[in-house]
Amino acid sequence: MTILNIIILFVLWTIFGSFWWVLISRNWDKNGIKSIFFGRSKCDNCWKTLSPTELIPILSFWLQKGKCKKCGTKLSNFYRIIELICGIIFVITYLLFPHQNIRELVARLIINRWFILLIIVDCTKYELHLPTWILTTIVCLIFSILNQPTKEITISTIFFVSLFLWIYLLSKLYVRLKYKQKWEWFGQWDIYIAGSIGILFPFVFSYHNINVSLLQLVNLALIYIIICCLIWLIYAWIRNKISKKSKEIPFIPPMVFGFWILILFANVFTNILSQW
Numbered sequence: 514m515t516i517l518n519i520i521i522l523f524v525l526w527t528i529f530g531s532f533w534w535v536l537i538s539r540n541w542d543k544n545g546i547k548s549i550f551f552g553r554s555k556c557d558n559c560w561k562t563l564s565p566t567e568l569i570p571i572l573s574f575w576l577q578k579g580k581c582k583k584c585g586t587k588l589s590n591f592y593r594i595i596e597l598i599c600g601i602i603f604v605i606t607y608l609l610f611p612h613q614n615i616r617e618l619v620a621r622l623i624i625n626r627w628f629i630l631l632i633i634v635d636c637t638k639y640e641l642h643l644p645t646w647i648l649t650t651i652v653c654l655i656f657s658i659l660n661q662p663t664k665e666i667t668i669s670t671i672f673f674v675s676l677f678l679w680i681y682l683l684s685k686l687y688v689r690l691k692y693k694q695k696w697e698w699f700g701q702w703d704i705y706i707a708g709s710i711g712i713l714f715p716f717v718f719s720y721h722n723i724n725v726s727l728l729q730l731v732n733l734a735l736i737y738i739i740i741c742c743l744i745w746l747i748y749a750w751i752r753n754k755i756s757k758k759s760k761e762i763p764f765i766p767p768m769v770f771g772f773w774i775l776i777l778f779a780n781v782f783t784n785i786l787s788q789w
Contacts, residue, residue: 523600523601523603523604524600598629598633602625602626602629603622603625603626606621606622606625607622609777610625610776617656617660620652620655620656621656623652624649624652624653624656624713627645627646627648627649627652628649628769629769630642630645631645631646631649631706631765631769632763632765632766632769635702635763635764635765635766636763636766639761639763640702641702641705641706641765646705646706646709649709650705650708650709650712653709653712653713654666654712657712657713657715657716660716660719661715661716661719662715665715665718665725666712666715668727668730669711669712669714669715669730670708670711670712670714671711672711672730672734673707673708673710673711673714673734674704674707674708674711676707676734676738677703677704677707678704680699680738681699681700681701681703681704684699685699699764700764702765703764703765703768706765706768706769707768710737710768710769710772713772714730714733714734714772716776717733717775717776717779718733720776720779721779721780721783723779723780723783729783732783732786733775733779733782733783736775736779736782736783736786737771737772737775740767740771740774740775741764741767741768741771742767744766744767744770744771744774745762745764745767748762748766748767749762
């Protein structure tokens with residue numbers, strides 16, 4: 514049943530991941546919100562409306578040999594990569610992240626899916642997709658309130674938003690003083706993601722049976738920031754090796770992946786910290 518569940522999850526979430534990315538990619542037109550949710554997908558080159566058989570994640574691309582059925586234009590691998598990543602992430606979520614019932618599993622799958630889409634938007638457009646972030650945060654808040662004490666959620670959220678706000682202001686001040694420029698090393702959108710992470714942060718304590726205290730919150734937050742910075746440096750190094758054109762290195766991917774790493778290995782980090 515586990516193998517069957519994995520296959521079902523992979524197929525379903527490649528579909529949902531593909532569908533939500535299409536919604537994100539669409540622009541508003543004279544029809545307003547209808548153009549986003551009820552518009553038809555089209556070829557980027559000849560603008561032919563795609564049939565249902567051309568919209569099957571991964572499979573359609575393979576059957577069409579990576580080309581549009583009408584104009585023969587080579588299709589971008591970008592959408593296939595998104596579909597594949599979404600499927601893999603949700604299988605990992607099912608296998609590694611704890612869930613007591615189907616409600617918890619669905620909530621974790623939805624949250625992780627939208628985090629992945631926020632990462633993709635940040636990597637491709639260097640911006641935060643606000644509608645997706647709002648929906649992600651609402652689901653995070655509902656899920657946390659149903660499973661964690663409200664006091665812990667409030668303290669954690671305020672702490673994280675305040676912490677990353679200070680990082681943003683200090684980095685901006687440093688750039689202005691040292692380089693006499695107004696550009697930012699750390700984006701204000703990252704503070705929004707910090708709020709979402711703060712809402713979910715109490716799960717790190719409950720998952721590893723760590724006593725909740727302000728000192729532990731500070732310790733784990735500092736560990737989290739170190740993990741994020743290390744991931745960012747590795748990502749920046751790889752990005753620089755691949756292409757030296759782009760000077761912008763998004764920070765949302767390290768924030769999300771750093772949080773996943775902390776959830777899974779917080780007890781390891783706290784043990785190392787206690788030995789020091």
